[in-house]
Amino acid sequence: xxxxxxxxxxxAGPSFTETGRRAQIVAAAIETIAELGYHRASxxxxxxxxGLSSTGMISYHFKGRGDLMREVVTEVMQLAxxxxxxxxxxxxxxxxxxxxxxxxxxxxxxxxxxxxxxxVEILSNLRGEDPGMLAFLDGxxxxxxxxxxxxxxxxxxxxxxxxxxxxxxxxxRASIDDVVRRATHDPGLDVRAAGRELADLFDRxxxxxx
Numbered sequence: 001x002x003x004x005x006x007x008x009x010x011x012a013g014p015s016f017t018e019t020g021r022r023a024q025i026v027a028a029a030i031e032t033i034a035e036l037g038y039h040r041a042s043x044x045x046x047x048x049x050x051g052l053s054s055t056g057m058i059s060y061h062f063k064g065r066g067d068l069m070r071e072v073v074t075e076v077m078q079l080a081x082x083x084x085x086x087x088x089x090x091x092x093x094x095x096x097x098x099x100x101x102x103x104x105x106x107x108x109x110x111x112x113x114x115x116x117x118x119x120v121e122i123l124s125n126l127r128g129e130d131p132g133m134l135a136f137l138d139g140x141x142x143x144x145x146x147x148x149x150x151x152x153x154x155x156x157x158x159x160x161x162x163x164x165x166x167x168x169x170x171x172x173r174a175s176i177d178d179v180v181r182r183a184t185h186d187p188g189l190d191v192r193a194a195g196r197e198l199a200d201l202f203d204r205x206x207x208x209x210x
Contacts, residue, residue, distance in 0.1 A: 022061050022071070024050050029072050034114035034184070038125040069122050076119040083108045094154030095207060098172075099199040101147075105176050106195030109183060113191075116180045144169060151206070161208040172202055 028050035032041040043055040043065070052058070062068040084104035091097045109116045123140070144166075151165035179194045 018061065021057070025052075025058055025061060025068070026071050026075050029068055030076070030114050030118045033072070033118040033121050038121040069126065072118060073122055076115045079112065079115055080105070080108055080119075083111075094150065094157065094159045095203060097150070098154075098206065099203060102172065102176065102199040102202060103192075103195040106179060106191045106198070109180055109191045113183065117184050120177055120180050144173070154206070155208075158208055160206045163206070168202075168206065172198075175202075 025046065029041065029046050032046045032049045036045060043058050046068075047053075047055045047058055050057075058068065062071065084101060087100040087104040088097050091100055105116075147169050148165045151160060151168060154160040155162065155165070175198050179189075179191060179198070183189045183191050
């Protein structure tokens with residue numbers, strides 16, 4: 001029996017409708033996680049938020065909860081990178097770049113409040129639980145290593161004083177994450193003002209002044 005000749009056609013990717021449905025589910029997941037927290041954001045709640053008739057629509061587009069959570073993380077990280085990176089790259093000095101990074105993250109929180117809350121909820125709850133998230137955690141550590149190297153360059157250039165770059169970068173990250181968590185419980189919090197305060201604080205902490 002001869003095999004059928006190849007038609008040269010490739011397997012089609014997701015259709016426009018399927019891509020739109022996935023985006024709708026991801027947006028609903030972000031909304032639900034931000035409002036209810038990671039553990040209470042069930043498929044039923046996400047389906048309700050997305051206006052879907054059943055959770056089967058989520059299962060059709062995602063292999064499971066972990067798959068959906070990874071897609072949410074990817075979506076938020078892409079949004080954050082596109083929002084903050086141009087602000088950082090618009091500056092030459094290391095001090096201005098650090099300020100742009102801190103203020104940019106919290107301006108992002110002001111403009112897209114649910115996205116960063118959902119990201120922090122997922123990453124704080126999935127550590128060591130879902131092997132599929134290890135790549136994201138490794139990626140986060142790789143970004144940290146790059147940021148630490150930028151601080152070292154600033155120190156070598158004489159812009160920043162002598163201190164442990166790893167400790168400083170961890171402190172900056174923790175401060176931003178804490179504002180995100182506080183904003184979850186205090187909708188009236190002025191996160192842009194908090195960003196300016198943190199930028200001033202870490203400018204004084206890092207700057208090499210006589």
